[in-house]
Amino acid sequence: MKFRTFLRSPLLHFFVLGGLIFGAYRVISDDPAPVAANRITLSTAEARRLADQFEGTWNRAPSPQEMTDLMQAWALEEAQVREAIALGLDRGDPVIRQRLSLKMQFLSESGAALLAADEATLQAYLEANPDKFARPAQAAFEQVLLPAQAEAARTGIAALEDGADPADFAGPSLLPSRIPLTAAPTIDQMFGPGFHDALAGLSLSGWQGPIQGSYGRHLVRISERREGILPPLADIRARVEAEWRADRAAEARAKLNQALLDRFQVSLPGAGEVLAR
Amino acid sequence: MRLSACLGSTGIVIAACWSLPAMAQVTTDAGTLDPARIERFFNQPGYSPYAAHDYPMRPLWGEIHLHTSWSADAIAGGTRVGPDEALRYARGQEITSSTGQQVRLSRPYDFMMVADHSDSLGVMNGVLDGDPNLLADATLKGWHDGMVAGGDAAMAVVMDMITLQGLGKLPVAITDRDVQMDMWRRMTGIVEAHNDPGSFTALIGYEWTSNFGGGNNLHRNVVYRDGKAKADMVRPMTTYDSDIPNRLWDWMAMYEEATGGRILAVPHNGNLSNGLMFALETPDGIPIDQAWVEARARWEPLFEVTQSKGTSEQHPSLAPADEFADFEIWDKGNLNVAPKAPGMIEFEYAREALKRGLKLEAEFGTNPFKFGLLGSTDDHTGVSSAEENNFWGKFPASEPGPERATGNAFDMDGRTVKDWQLGASGLTAVWAQENTRESIWDAMKRKEVYGTTGPRIGVRFFGGWDFVAEDARRREPALVGYGKGVPMGGDLHPAPEGAAAPSFLVAAIRDPFSGNLDRIQIVKGWVDAAGGMQEHVHDVVWSGDREPGADGKVPAVGDTVDVENATWTNSIGAPELIAVWQDPDFDPALRAFYYARVIEIPTPRWTAYDAAYFEGAEFPAEAPMTVTERAYTSPIWYTPG
Secondary structure (H helix, E strand, O other), X not given: XXXXXXXXXXXXXXXXXXXXXXXXXXXXXXXXXXXXXXXXXOOXXXXXXXXXXXXXXXXXXXXXXXXXXXXXXXXXXXXXXXXXXXXXXXXXXHHHHHHHHHHHHHHHHHHHHHOOOOHHHHHHHHHXXXXXXXXXXXXXXXXXXXXXXXXXXXXXXXXXXOOOOHHHOOOOOOOOOEEEEEEHHHHHHHHOOOHHHHHHOOOOOOOEEEEEEOOEXXXXXXXXXXXXXXXXXXXXXXXXXXXXXXXXXXHHHHHHHHHHHHXXXXXXXXXXXHHHO | OHHHHHOOOOOOOOHHHOOOOOOOOOEEOOEEOXXXXXXXXXXXXXXXXXXXXXXXXXXXXXXXXXXXXXXXXXXXXXXXXXXXXXXXXXXXXXXXXXXXXXXXXXXXXXXXXXXXEOOOOXXXXXXXXXXXXXXXXXXXXXXXXXXXXXXXXXXXXXXXXXXXXXXXXXXXXXXXXXXXXXXXXXXXXXXXXHOEOOOEEEEOEEXXXXXXXXXXXXXXXXXXXOOHHHHXXXXXXXXXXXXXXXXXXXXXXXXXXXXXXXXXXXXXXXXHOOOOOOOOEOOOOOEXXXXXXXXXXXXXXXXXXXXXXXXXXXOHHHOOOOOOOOOOOOOOEOOOOOXXXXXXXXXXXXXXXXXXXXXXXXXXXXXXXXXXXXXXXXXXXXXXOOOHHHOOOXXXXXXXXXXXXXXXXXXXXXXXXXXXXXXXOOEEEEOOOOOOHHHHHHHHHXXXXXXXXXXXXXXXXXXXXXXXXXXXXXXXXXXXXXXXEEEOOOEOOOOOOOOOOOEEEEEEEOOOOOOOEEEEEEEEEEEOOOOOEEEEEXXXXXXOOOOOOOOXXXXXXXXXXXXXXXXXXXXXXXXXXXXXXXXXXXXXXXXXEXXXXXXXXXXXXHHHHHHHHOOOOOOOOXXXXXXXXXXXXXXXXXXXX
């Protein structure tokens, strides 16, 4: 039974067929068989590279046994890779193709990684892209979440206006009662979208509101507010440079892609032609 | 349940609680409250409870498990989004996905870790970095100068390279593998550029992807506390080095010793490990020993409990009494969809492992499975997406489109897992004082983190010996929580004289973008006197005026989901829930753990959003259209004194 399963195995068919094709090729091919094709040699320098790699990972040199194992593993990998290439297993493999494509992308971007930008360039880039670098507005405030009933809300407002401590009557909540100077997006994350914008319309004097958030209506008392600003270049130079460089890399990638395509006469069938079949 | 009654389903928690006296003497399970004792924590003269908290007012949100085009399996699947764009997206910028669609998060993350597989990748790039040995060669020197000049000059260099290569005239030096670029350093450089302490933390990390024995998922994400300088000193461990987890721990110890840095590892997908994730022997068959137990406890303080390939909290067959256990379960097989044998599931799920850890602690003196819980996506698209209405799939093939209604997420020789089984799941909340690598990592190390299935549900969980019902009525639960107990991830202090049983303060607030809360549960696990592993899921606070049934279970909250239109209303459930709960079955002689599970009301699952949006999306009848999102806190442990 087992042997019959083995005979039916696609892998067996693959190797037998492969062997036949190779045999036939050897017979009909005019090329002399390459002399060194069946020799796998690792130079000391290349073996040293395996040792270095090991050392880079483990922070120590491999032991003699480990070195032997590394080299044997390398030899097996080399034999497998050679045979796989000979069998054409690399062709049409999406992993290999994409990996090569990625390497070309790295190559195209590597120029940008080395670019140094002068102050004027970065300053201009900063000014041209305020959205990327602006620090959001901030606000510091206290808040009380009002009960749903209108009556209780009025009581709450009156009590606060009389100087009551919100802690005296506010219920338990994970919403912080006092929010230190906090960026607008964080405020919106805590109280719901648009909450900071609603705060921005209020003055800095006393309890105000109610304003609507995701959990209901809040009374708020704002103690400090800072407008969003575009920080000076000196404060965020590294970030501006990184963004500027990322833009350059994207440009370089697009250019190289085009230049690569230009090296070839690309002929593709029309989409309609393909889909019609 | 007086408190749950005050947290009505009308939408405003505080409503019915408005008139509660702030400081009444009450008798509780823990005895009669002494107001003077509470004064220790509240309203002391001249002491503002609001000023200068040293605890954070909100958790930081993010994830630690996203793959980009730098992962071989991702790029093979068509992923075009690299780590730089993935981090931009995490910061809230709009990017273009691999399928050419515009995508943006509902709200930015506070932190992010790209965790590409650690296989190295070489490019003939040494020349570009200005290696002096190479610049001795005139051609290479010219190339280097051209690259530095940038723009068209750099372009000309690349084209020149290609031309010379085509002619077989490439300088020998450049193909020398010694000068190949180190992928890792490039990655850490990109991450470093996005790290913005105080507003956005980009953590350095990678995934060590062991599929021991063929698809048995033993994957770990390695999280660095350190920046580029230290991370670059040592190459990441790959599975070519070893696919045995304890070898990874050896490597981690070596890293810390060599660099003075700190790292931790987070395993994931126990559900796809075919019995290996929490096994009592190493994958290569060696029974665990003292050194193994101590190493695992040291290096793996957390477990990723939920992600796109299923949730690994607890399997329904192991917890028949837990009506919420059957959640996004993937139990067909391992990563190769190789089927499971009986007895495997017991070693795959977090709750089971937490219980087994207590037994092992009795045996070894150290609990190897004393882990906290977090969630992350494991998306391979460069797009971290755990939102039901903004789900970008696991691979480009499962990015939004009508095809994913019927497509296969995994297809191994006809053994398939369908795209609709993917979960829009996995997010982590970290109770860190500051938004920095150090502060976030430290919170992870002390397990003061929790995981959710996507929504940003706020959860506080404290354990102590003298929490009383009154504590749940304080305006600032965190203040009393830290004052009287330990937070999630901690160990209960030794019981004070006369203490009957531990008590817990637990509070949750809904995601302002998502559904109301159904209930908070506390999951207790323990080992009984006969060595049997036990668990009990307690409903501790819930919305509305539901009464527990004879079995002690609170009835279902209901369902407002309109599947056809993918909408729901928050007319059921509560926006906030808070309670103090005392263990009614406590035995001081037995080891135990407690963690909180917060359940949302049903909301539309991503499949419902797809069905409503794509005309041609024909989901099979078995595809679920609603989801009960949830949060899982890290446990608090009790060890007999």
